[in-house]
Amino acid sequence: MPELLVRCPITHRSVPVGFRTDRAAFESPKGDIASAVRCPHCRRLHGWSKRTAWLEDDAQRVTVPLFG
């Protein structure tokens, strides 16, 4: 299964959150996922949810994540 990635707001690099899911579950509107990950780039803790994360399969398509 693809891994979920989030964007580090400090370094703007992608961070694997250590959570894998399949696309159907990720795109399902029910059951949001929210957690926090220790960033390997800036060493800070970043909160994330399905709204701010993307699947690593989509990394080529996602160049600028939506803010807000």
Ligand SMILES: [Zn+2]
């Ligand atoms: Zn970071």
